[in-house]
Amino acid sequence: MTSRTRIAVLASGRGSNLQCLLDGIATGQLDADVVGVFSDKPTAAALDKVAPERRWARTPREFGSRDAFDAALADAVAASMPDWIVCAGYMRILGAGFVQRFAGRLVNIHPSLLPRHKGLHTHARAIEAGDAEHGASVHFVVPELDAGTVIAQARVPVLPGDDADTLAARVLAVEHPLLLATVRLLVAGRVAEQDGRVRLDGQSLFNPLRLDSAGNLQP
Numbered sequence: 001m002t003s004r005t006r007i008a009v010l011a012s013g014r015g016s017n018l019q020c021l022l023d024g025i026a027t028g029q030l031d032a033d034v035v036g037v038f039s040d041k042p043t044a045a046a047l048d049k050v051a052p053e054r055r056w057a058r059t060p061r062e063f064g065s066r067d068a069f070d071a072a073l074a075d076a077v078a079a080s081m082p083d084w085i086v087c088a089g090y091m092r093i094l095g096a097g098f099v100q101r102f103a104g105r106l107v108n109i110h111p112s113l114l115p116r117h118k119g120l121h122t123h124a125r126a127i128e129a130g131d132a133e134h135g136a137s138v139h140f141v142v143p144e145l146d147a148g149t150v151i152a153q154a155r156v157p158v159l160p161g162d163d164a165d166t167l168a169a170r171v172l173a174v175e176h177p178l179l180l181a182t183v184r185l186l187v188a189g190r191v192a193e194q195d196g197r198v199r200l201d202g203q204s205l206f207n208p209l210r211l212d213s214a215g216n217l218q219p
Helices: 016-026 045-049 066-079 096-101 122-128 164-187
Strands: 005-010 032-039 055-057 084-087 106-110 133-140 150-157 191-194 197-200 209-211
Touching: 005 016, 005 066, 005 164, 016 032, 016 045, 016 164, 032 045, 032 066, 055 066, 066 096, 084 164, 106 164, 122 133, 122 164, 133 164, 150 164, 164 191, 164 209
Parallel strands: 005 032, 005 084, 032 055, 084 106, 150 209
Antiparallel strands: 106 133, 133 150, 191 197
């Protein structure tokens, strides 16, 4: 038997995206194991979703520099021997050293239709910009903030009367199936990044995959 794919998850908050991966594993939709959850916030609820031996959390202020924290985090992640590292609500920018150490197997889910609205407060910014659509993206991580190649996206309409909270709730409802569907492709070995382009089953994609109403990704 082949060993199951090993996933490390970075999270800073309640861990709803982590939970969707754990649920996918429990229901047989995802042939993988979450081998560690890593956080910059020792009180993050996400940590409680796995056994104590699979948790690692430190506050950055314990370290003398950003690079020192990133190095400790990277060593802890590497010790779990992951095949993929998923940033699922990890709210701290990863330094170039960390990103380069895990290049090609580090992905992030971001609540906007990248390249629009990189960074924070994406829902309010989408409304302020008058966007007709908003959504979420799963992308490879590079040293530049939210600038990596986008693998897949899910779209929702921006409705009249929306505020940041109502729009955020609509996006969250598609974030979970988007992340699960994308990680399923990664685990199956069907997706890779090469020369700044996503390759699916060995073929270059010129646009991100899109999540359909059934929770499947389509070209």
